[in-house]
Structures are given as structure tokens and as C-alpha cells.
Amino acid sequence: MPRSYPPEFRRKVLDLLKAGRTVTQLANDLQISGQTIYVWRRQEAIDNGELPGVTSTDLAELSKARRRIAELEAELAIHRRAAELLKEAVPPKARYAAIKTLAAEGFSVDLCCRVLDVSVSGYYAWRSRPPSARSLRHAWLTERIRAVHAASRGTYGAGRVHAELRLGQGIIVGHNAVEMLMRRAGIKGLPTHRFRRPLRETPTASDLVNRQFNRAARDLLWVTDITEHPTREGKVYCAVVLDSFSRRVVGWSIDASQTSALVTNALSMAISNRRPDATVIHSDHGVQFTSWAFTERARASGLVPSMGTIGDCYDNGMMESFWGRMQTELLHRKKWKTRIELANAIFDCLEIFHNRQRRHSSLGMLTPNEYEGSTPPCRSHRTSCHGSTEPGEDQPLR
Numbered sequence: 001m002p003r004s005y006p007p008e009f010r011r012k013v014l015d016l017l018k019a020g021r022t023v024t025q026l027a028n029d030l031q032i033s034g035q036t037i038y039v040w041r042r043q044e045a046i047d048n049g050e051l052p053g054v055t056s057t058d059l060a061e062l063s064k065a066r067r068r069i070a071e072l073e074a075e076l077a078i079h080r081r082a083a084e085l086l087k088e089a090v091p092p093k094a095r096y097a098a099i100k101t102l103a104a105e106g107f108s109v110d111l112c113c114r115v116l117d118v119s120v121s122g123y124y125a126w127r128s129r130p131p132s133a134r135s136l137r138h139a140w141l142t143e144r145i146r147a148v149h150a151a152s153r154g155t156y157g158a159g160r161v162h163a164e165l166r167l168g169q170g171i172i173v174g175h176n177a178v179e180m181l182m183r184r185a186g187i188k189g190l191p192t193h194r195f196r197r198p199l200r201e202t203p204t205a206s207d208l209v210n211r212q213f214n215r216a217a218r219d220l221l222w223v224t225d226i227t228e229h230p231t232r233e234g235k236v237y238c239a240v241v242l243d244s245f246s247r248r249v250v251g252w253s254i255d256a257s258q259t260s261a262l263v264t265n266a267l268s269m270a271i272s273n274r275r276p277d278a279t280v281i282h283s284d285h286g287v288q289f290t291s292w293a294f295t296e297r298a299r300a301s302g303l304v305p306s307m308g309t310i311g312d313c314y315d316n317g318m319m320e321s322f323w324g325r326m327q328t329e330l331l332h333r334k335k336w337k338t339r340i341e342l343a344n345a346i347f348d349c350l351e352i353f354h355n356r357q358r359r360h361s362s363l364g365m366l367t368p369n370e371y372e373g374s375t376p377p378c379r380s381h382r383t384s385c386h387g388s389t390e391p392g393e394d395q396p397l398r
Helices: 007-018 023-030 034-047 056-089 092-104 109-115 120-128 133-151 158-168 175-185 260-274 292-300 313-329 339-357 368-374
Strands: 221-230 235-243 248-255 280-283 304-307
Touching (some): 007 034, 007 248, 007 260, 007 339, 023 339, 133 175, 158 175, 221 260, 235 339, 248 368
16 A cells, blocks of 8 residues: 655655755655656646646545535435435425425425425315314413413513413413424523533643653554744744654654644644554643644544643653753754754654664664564553563653
């Protein structure tokens, strides 16, 4: 099955091409097909109007339209089946009443009769019949109910209207009949305003890691955090999701602003790349990680949230160590002119250098990709896989 690459990943590859990298270099460094990169470059040229073809926007709209057509076809099939069940369950007289309502709303009588499987002549014959005694009584009772409701200044519900009809006016009628007629006529009493207990603030997640970051298999524990670094144009923010087993960057996002979308996009990339199953996602208490968007994305994907103590960097020590190495090896080595220059460098550092080239002492001097490739996955016995190994370079110094 062909691998799917997130749009942000594709954009950064094209940015590196513009910065002077060759297709062959990027294909070797990122371990992707050179033909794939050529396709991305051609699509960008189409999007910019440099080549003829269907733009990415049109392709996305076409895909969306096809999905919508499929949804409408499914809805139509449901409506057809519901109509068949309606014919079996509802007698013709009830269908005639429905047709009368639909005709009053402007629908064709012939079309309604055909859909509901009754004859047009039968419908008009039903319309021409005199009202039954029950219908006449219901109409009379409805007028009495309207009068009682109006006299109560619009406050009475079915119970008090029924009491007034029985006790005040001597009309013999059941409570259920009054309730039914009021519902049909759209007559409602004023509801009582009941006291509601204030909703308790949703607590943040507890710490499920307790500074024990090492795990015996991939996708058991992910850690995530945000860093920032200045350029002459302004700050660049980067969110990363790291697999604690192999120290591999499984998701990232780079932006000019620090919002919940930054961390949600990084998490979405990690989910798309790894397909997690009950993976613990550990973070600090930053507002981005406690936001509804992030927590809902994690919950919908079956992730288990975990958060360290507020204000204690050691509770997310693996990410603090990761950022420290990145500052030493990349961020602090030069003054960055533009955001795009720094963003391209961060992408190169994460996807090419860190994951595919950098040897980690905590991994036996293997790269994250090599370490994952040399270790069989432990997916069927997840509870036995949660364990600590010897501490390595990812443990923060105290």
C-alpha cells in the first residue's frame, strides 16, 4: 500500500528543492521515491498556473463532491427503504393525512400519492368525505383548550388545562387527549426553571509516566511539547511528537503562531503515520495540550492522555532533553533571517538528520529508524511491554 504523506511534509520537501537540494538527494535522505517528488513538483507548477492540469484545490473539491454524492446515494437508499416500511406499517388513511400536509406545503399531490403508494382518486375521495364525529369533537376541544390556555396568560400546561376543563367547565375529557390535542396544535405551557448544579471543570489528565520514559516496544508511550526560536521576521514555533521507545519523531508541525492547531496537526501526523492503539500521549499542562481540539483528537484516536506536574520540567524530561540537543545542534548555531529558512532547517533536522542519520547512545548507537527496524513490534502483549530500560542521553540532568 503506497505511503501517504501529509501536506506539510510535501510543502517542506518542495521548499528544500527551491533552496538548492536535488531530487536525488532528497529521495535518498528521506527514503522516498524520486518519482513521488517529481509528481509533487509538477502538481505545484499546476497550482501556480505554470502548467496545464487540475489544481490541488480542484482535486480536493472533486474528491469532496464524490464523497458527498456517495453520501446522498446512501441517504436516498435509506429514504426509499423507509418509504417501503412506511407503506407496510401505516394504513392508507394516515398516508392521506400526510399527503394533505405535504400538499399544503406546495408538493404535488400526484407525486406524493405515487411515493406513498396510494391512488390519487382514493386521496380525493378521502378529502371529500364529511368529518367524523371524533374529528368534530377534537376540533371543538382544541378551541376550548386554546381559550383556557389564553385565559392563563399562556402559562398552563396540559395538567392545568385538563383540570380547568374538568373542574371549571365540567367537560369530560382525559388527560392524554388534552396532551395530544395541545401537541398537535402547538400549544405549550411555560416550563419551570429548575436549578441546575454548575458543571465541574473537567480535570486534566494524571501523570501515567512518573518520569519513567523508556518502553520496550514502539507506540506504547509518546511524548510531545512545543519549542520556539526567533528569526528577524519573528518567532517560529515547532511541536513534536516523539516515540519514547525509539526516540523517533513520529509527528511534527511548524507555524508562525502558537495555537491549538499547532499541536493538533503534529498529533494528527503521528496518528496518520503510526495508527496507535491505546498509546499514552504525555505532555505538560500548556493551554494547547488542554484545549478541546487536542484532547478530542487524542480521545477519538484511542490515545490515553497523561500530564506531568505543573511547572516541573523533569516530568517531561525526554522532550526537554530533545529540545536541548536541537538547540545545540541547530537552533543556536546561527542567526536565522526568515521564518521559511528556519522552518526548512527544522524539517531537515527532524526528518533527515534525527530520524535517519543521528546515532543515539540510548539506542546502542543506532538511529531511530534503524532501532525500530531491528526490534520486532510488541503489539499483542501491550501490558507486558511497559517497562524501563537503562537510562540514556534522553534523561535530563539534575
